[in-house]
Amino acid sequence: MLRTLNRLLLALLGLVLLLLGLSALVGALDLPNRWGFGMPSGWAWSRPQEVVLTGADRTQWRDQGWWWPVVIGILALLTLLALWWALSQLRRRRAGELAVSGDESTDRGPGAVLRGRALEQVMGSEAAALDGVSRARVTLVGKRTDPSVRMRVVLDEHAVPDEVVHRLETEVLEHARTSADVGELPAEIRLSSVRHRPSRVN
Known part of the structure; x- marks a missing residue:
């Protein structure tokens, strides 16, 4: 959606700038007189000495x-x-889908794709089920043919960060690489700890 919107905005902006540039070129070079053609009625910018907005046009609404x-x-x-x-x-754009390479030994064709949200949910559930992990959120970013992973993992109080990161790399990410059939899946893992509200002891 964002890519389509970008293309439409760039095309519209480019068209407007092109028309303004051509209009300035026509008026500055006095092309109507040189080439013998007329401009539309009411067109104010057809001679080198003319301006786009006259003084009256610029000040008529000031009062x-x-x-x-x-x-x-x-x-x-x-x-x-x-x-x-x-x-x-x-x-960075969120990856809506991943391109899955075809394999003759499977039923997947060469144009198979995997929904990014589905892989995010599976990876998030698997990460949250690890010992020491309270919550996990996974986001796929990048291109469909070159994705990467952003993980936000909230650790329990008893968690050992090194062990959690090791299991995330060797289990969660490895399973994702295998299921998505991608050779590489770079990951950025951010760890934080659970914050408990202080309780008053009487």
Whole structure:
């Protein structure tokens, strides 16, 4: 969904910039006179000495009380949308599905895919069932052909972090690599401990 939205926004922005650039080029080079064609009626930017907005156009709404709040509101909204869009590009995309390579010894075809959510749930349940793990959350990120794993694991008080990490690598991640039929599955594991509220002793 995000990839489609990005393409649509980039295509729309590119089209608008292209039209503005061509309009500026036509007016600045005085192409209507040189090449003998006319511009649409009401077109204000067809000669080198003309401007896009005249002084009257720029100042006609200044006396209205709603003008500046509307302008500032629109600019603020556009700024927020641009920031959201930029931040969404920096964030690694979640893998919606994984490409599974075909194998003649199995029933899977060469175009088989594995749902990312399903693998996340299985890995999270398996990780949470390990001794010393209170909760686990797994997220698949990256491309469908080059996925990686982010794990957030909450440890019990009696847990030994080294042992938990070792079992996550040798059991949970190894099972995921086998089931997804991927050679490599890089993982980032973040550990935290359970926090208990202090209790008052009378």
